[in-house]
Amino acid sequence: MNAEIRPVKTAAEIGFADLFAAVRQSLPGGRDIEAVRRDAFDRFVAQGLPNSRVEAWKYTDLRRLVRDAKALAPRPDADAWTAARNAGAVFAGLDLRRLLIVDGAFVPELSDLAGLESGVRIRATAEALSADEMVLPLEMAGTDPAAALNTALAADGVVITVAADVAVERPIHLVFVTTGTVPAAMFTRSRLELGSAAALTLVETHEGPDQSDYQVNAALQINIADKARLDHIKITGEGTAALHIATLEASIGAGADYRDFGFAAGGAVVRNQIFLKLAGEGTTASVHQASLLSGRQHADTTLVLDHVAAGSQSREVFKAVVDDEARAVFQGRITVRPGAQQTDARMMARALLLSDEAVANCKPELEIFADDVQCGHGTTTGALDDQLKFYLMARGIPEKEAEALLIQAFIGEVIDAVVREDLREALSRAMFAWLKGRE
Amino acid sequence: MTALLEIRGLKAEIDGRQILNGLDLTVNKGEIHAIMGPNGAGKSTLSYVLSGKPGYEITGGEVLFNGEDLLAMDPDERAAKGLFLAFQYPLEIPGVATLTFLRTALNAQRRKRGEEELSSPDVLKRVRELAKQLNIDPEMLKRPLNVGFSGGEKKRNETLQMALLEPKLCVLDETDSGLDIDALRIVADGVNRLRASDRGMIVITHYQRLLDYIVPDVVHVLSAGRIVKTGGKELALELEATGYAQYQNEAA
Numbered sequence: 224m225n226a227e228i229r230p231v232k233t234a235a236e237i238g239f240a241d242l243f244a245a246v247r248q249s250l251p252g253g254r255d256i257e258a259v260r261r262d263a264f265d266r267f268v269a270q271g272l273p274n275s276r277v278e279a280w281k282y283t284d285l286r287r288l289v290r291d292a293k294a295l296a297p298r299p300d301a302d303a304w305t306a307a308r309n310a311g312a313v314f315a316g317l318d319l320r321r322l323l324i325v326d327g328a329f330v331p332e333l334s335d336l337a338g339l340e341s342g343v344r345i346r347a348t349a350e351a352l353s354a355d356e357m358v359l360p361l362e363m364a365g366t367d368p369a370a371a372l373n374t375a376l377a378a379d380g381v382v383i384t385v386a387a388d389v390a391v392e393r394p395i396h397l398v399f400v401t402t403g404t405v406p407a408a409m410f411t412r413s414r415l416e417l418g419s420a421a422a423l424t425l426v427e428t429h430e431g432p433d434q435s436d437y438q439v440n441a442a443l444q445i446n447i448a449d450k451a452r453l454d455h456i457k458i459t460g461e462g463t464a465a466l467h468i469a470t471l472e473a474s475i476g477a478g479a480d481y482r483d484f485g486f487a488a489g490g491a492v493v494r495n496q497i498f499l500k501l502a503g504e505g506t507t508a509s510v511h512q513a514s515l516l517s518g519r520q521h522a523d524t525t526l527v528l529d530h531v532a533a534g535s536q537s538r539e540v541f542k543a544v545v546d547d548e549a550r551a552v553f554q555g556r557i558t559v560r561p562g563a564q565q566t567d568a569r570m571m572a573r574a575l576l577l578s579d580e581a582v583a584n585c586k587p588e589l590e591i592f593a594d595d596v597q598c599g600h601g602t603t604t605g606a607l608d609d610q611l612k613f614y615l616m617a618r619g620i621p622e623k624e625a626e627a628l629l630i631q632a633f634i635g636e637v638i639d640a641v642v643r644e645d646l647r648e649a650l651s652r653a654m655f656a657w658l659k660g661r662e
Numbered sequence: 663m664t665a666l667l668e669i670r671g672l673k674a675e676i677d678g679r680q681i682l683n684g685l686d687l688t689v690n691k692g693e694i695h696a697i698m699g700p701n702g703a704g705k706s707t708l709s710y711v712l713s714g715k716p717g718y719e720i721t722g723g724e725v726l727f728n729g730e731d732l733l734a735m736d737p738d739e740r741a742a743k744g745l746f747l748a749f750q751y752p753l754e755i756p757g758v759a760t761l762t763f764l765r766t767a768l769n770a771q772r773r774k775r776g777e778e779e780l781s782s783p784d785v786l787k788r789v790r791e792l793a794k795q796l797n798i799d800p801e802m803l804k805r806p807l808n809v810g811f812s813g814g815e816k817k818r819n820e821t822l823q824m825a826l827l828e829p830k831l832c833v834l835d836e837t838d839s840g841l842d843i844d845a846l847r848i849v850a851d852g853v854n855r856l857r858a859s860d861r862g863m864i865v866i867t868h869y870q871r872l873l874d875y876i877v878p879d880v881v882h883v884l885s886a887g888r889i890v891k892t893g894g895k896e897l898a899l900e901l902e903a904t905g906y907a908q909y910q911n912e913a914a
Contacts, residue, residue, distance in 0.1 A: 523685050609716065614753040618763075618823065619741035619771035628766060632757025632806075 234512025235442070236271050242408075246295060246547060247431050248522060250378050251352035252359075259359050263374035270368040279367070279496075282552040282584045283523040288492050293438050294379070296326035304333060310400035311428045313458055313653050316500040317645050319426060320397035325404055328379045340393070342386030342421075348412050349379040358414050361444060361525065363472045363498035370470040370496075373442040377412035380441075383425075387418030387448070394424035394454075394643070401431030401462070408438040411656055419448040419476070424643060429467060430460035430489065438466045445473035445481075449503055449549035452480045454642055458653065461490035463518070468494045477503025477532065484641050485512040485524065486650055493522040501528070501535040501563075508568040509538040511640040513650075515551035516581075517656045523552035526570075539570040542637050544630050545581035546661065556588040557598060563620030564593050570600040575607065575633050591622065627658040664729045666691050666831055666862040673722035673887075674711050681707040683887030684723065689831065694863040696873055696898060699884035705866045709835040713747040714740050722809070727831070739908060740884040741767075742774035744830030746823075748837055752816040755807040760819065763807045764826055766791055768876065771827060792825045796852050814845030821852040832863045838872040850875030870902040885909040 232240075243264050250260065272289055273280035299307065307325040308317075322345065323333040329347040337346060359377065364370035385391060401409060417423060431437055439461065447453050453473075461467045467490040471475045475481045487493055499508055512524050528537055543551035544589050553572045574583030587600040615625035634654055641647040667689040674682040681704045689695050699705050711718050712725065725732040732740060744815035755763070769779040780788075787907060793800055796818045807814050824832055834853065838846055853863070855874050865876055873881075875893065881897040882889045883906070890909050891897070 306841055328741075611753055611755055613715050613737060614749070614755070615763075616737040617715075617747055617749075618767035619738050619774065619827070620767055621738045621770060621774075623737070624766070624770060625738075628758055628763075629755070632755060635757045 233272060233286055235289045235292050236340060239372065240268065242292050242294070244566070245265070246376070248449045251349045251515075253355045255355060255357070256352055256359060259357070260375045263371040266366060267368050267371040267375060268369075273368050277305065277552070279525065280551070281554070281586065283492070283494050283521065285369070288521070289438075292655065293406055295376070295406035296401070296403065296409050298328055299325040299330060299402065304330065306402035307400045310430055311396055311398035313428055313460070314396060314426065314646070314649050317649060319394045321396045321398055322381050323401045324380060324397060324411060326407065327411050329381050332660045333396055334357070340389065340391055340594060342389035342418075343391060344384045346382045347379055348382050348414065351382045359408065359412060361442070361470070361472055362474065363420045363444070363500060363529070364470045364496065367470065367496065368439065369468045370442060370492065371372040373410055373412060373440045373470060376410040376440070377442065377509075378410060380411040380413035382414045383653050384416040385418055385423055388420045389418065390422040392413045394426050394646070395428040396428070399427065399429040399439070401435075401437050401439065401465070404432070404435065406435045406437040409440070411441045413441075413443045415443070415445045415453075417445070417447045417451045417453055417639065420450040421448070423507070424450040424454040424456070426646065427455070427457040428460060429458065431462040431465055433463040435462055436491070437462070440468045442470040443472075446473070447473060447475045447481055448476045449476035451476065454482045454484075456484045456646060456650075457486070457495075459485070459487040459489055459493055459522075461493070463489070463491060465490045466492045470498070471495050472498040474500045474502050475508055478505045479503065480506075481508040481550070482640070482642065483508075483510045484637070485510070486653060487514040487522045487524070488516070488653065490522070491520060493520070494525070495523070496525045497527070499528045499537075501530050501537065504534050506532070506534045506535040507537070508535070509640065510535075510541075511637040512541045513634045513637045514543040514551050515634070515654065515656070516543065517546040517661070518549060520546070521547040521552070522550075523554070525554040526556070528555070528557045528568070530557070530559045530568060532556050533563055535563065535569040537569070538638055540640070541572040542634055543574045543583055544577065544634060545574060546577040548578070548580040549576070550582040550584070552584045554586040554588075555600070556590065557600075558590040559593050559596050559598065561592045564595045566593060566596040568596070568598045572602040573633075574604040575630065576604065577607065626646055627661070630658060631655075665689065665726070666728060668720060668726040669723070670725075671723035672711070672720070672725060672848050674707060674718050674720050676707070676718050680721070682711065685884075685888055687882065687889060689862045691782060691862055692859040693880065694857070694865060694876065696865045696867060696878035696881045698867060698870075698881060698898060698901055699886050701868070703729055703884045704887040705868075705884055706835055709747055709833050709866055712819060712833055713737055713745060738770065739774070741827070741829075742771045746827060746829035746832050747825055748820040748832065748834045750836040750839055752808050753810045754811075756809050758807050759804055760807045761786065761789060761803040764823065766804075767823070768826060784799050789822070791828060792822050795855070796822050796825075797848055810859075813840030814842065817841055817851070819843065821849050825856060827854060830861055832861070834863065834865045836866060836868065838867055838869060846872070846875060868897045871890045873898045883909050
């Protein structure tokens, strides 16, 4: 008899259990993979959907925010293909290798797989799973309930490998798009293996129809070998009623350089959780995030950053512009292990509130077990500076335009962290489009 | 002929404190008026009330700008109608490049007046020309507005804005503060170039020094929120010799 006291299951938790029971036989992968899925699902069941008493989910209570479990999206048909064809328009006109993941399924026919650089391999996750490759277990996010749900139910995605010493000039663009009018659930798992001294720019966009309360649970696992370099840029676009939960974990080797940039403007409820392990000596990592929120949007960025070895550097700048009744959440935890001497870690979170009802929650944490380190964090939350606004207006700039200019200046600092000029300009355009929407 | 600016019985307060106390002032096109007075007389308040800074409550009187009710307009509207305040302490705006700011301001005003917007190269050409006259390094135009600028650079930048925007009425609030003599000369030359028969100026200053360079047609003494004496440019020299004490008594 089980004496453990568990709260009453929510409709959504029951729904996920029914869903898993119904689909687990048909998910790709043999017996070993099915065992991984079952373990993961058990971990989810043991914890349930996280609520506000779970520290890592303090401000994003999924028990409250996720009302039901949707059925898995059907494989994309011709209509879905048509709807997906022009997705990722934020980067239209740029020379990116587009890989389309439509309704949770990788579609090679819509993807640009021609002329692959030597040393670059791209496959569907479903294909890797069918070959019984162990691509599902997560290392750092394994116990997280949302990540566990992803491991249990992920059916497809993209697996990319870049061989050692290969510097890929043309960025790869993962275009995640949800189509269709019936709200469904998409669980995707993608993976990137970057060989030693390899270099790549990986871009991700996520989008879908407005008003549809579809659910995306996307996970990306990245392994960056020694001296490799990765620029990762993610735009969380999503439709106005969508739930988007994304887990990113990256292990970064010695002397490697990882730069992460996130731009979140879409979705009703968004959680971007990032787990970074600076595994080797002399590693550098940076995370820059811009969130532009309005209406009743809720966007949570949670970072867990682990300095394992000596002489590494990490920089995080999170900026949120919050209008109407929206809420921006930032949680960042930096751990410095005993052996990680000479760690240099800095984290900054700044929120700009544009209305009286807008909310920002910031929770930075430092856990330091080494004695020769430099670590710092800071947070600020405030409204637009009235003095600056008046100065601009006194020069003839109308109020909304003056506000836009100040918001642009605020967000511009994080966009400037994107190295490639073409991507930076596209991100600036995305910011302008958001500002235009306020007028 | 309609006066460029007509202030009648203006009363204004901030945080419940009355600062302007029935101020009258008429400025015609082509005239330069100096307003001098002791600290706390209401000089800066007058400049802020004219430009529409939030926080000031108008409790009496009226202000007509080219015959129109100035106080009913938002600050950006006043600017588009041709009012320019050169700030005593120009603000620093990180992340907004000076040139972007200049272009945005110029085109916002032109749009409001129903004029065609200027292209970026056209704006750049005008700005470069004016920058040269004011001894402003073109590299400075790329930097965020006023960020890390010296006191002199900020004031030259204000003068550049004024020259670019070609206002009808310039209000210079303590333009001499924080300037050494060389910077003062450059700024004053810039202002003097803007003297025109269809443009008026109000030069607010505590010291007579600035008026050696920007020579006024009329000098007013402001004390306790009212104009208490008006005279020619010789009044400024007189004040330099005697100080403001007699006027403070008079106002009280």
